[in-house]
Amino acid sequence: MADTLSNSQIRFLRGMAHDLKPLMQIGNKGLTPAFSAELDAALEHHELVKVKVGGDDREARDQVIHAMADALRAHLVQRIGHTAVLYRPSKDKRTIVLPRA
Secondary structure, three states: OOOOOOHHHHHHHHHHHOOOOOOEEEOOOOOOHHHHHHHHHHHHHHOEEEEEEOOOOHHHHHHHHHHHHHHOOOEEEEEEOOEEEEEOOOOOOOOOOOOOO
8 A cells, every 4th residue: 555545636546436336245253364265366356345344333343444444554434333345456457547646
């Protein structure tokens, strides 16, 4: 996560993520290495991913979401309730072109 996203880039990504369905869901086991590997592959392929995080404790969900973003070097675009939107540009084939900052 070398660069930070500008407000206009975040708005652009939130608009793109609006119609997306959550691709992955974190269960009771939390952020496991297997889940991280799957999410890493999903981010590489899609670049913009919605993830549903289970649990009733808001602080615990926030910790999991931030740990997930940090571990995968992804930007947290948006978090609403149990759903987080993550963005990371693909290394091989970039499909999302962000507006200029």
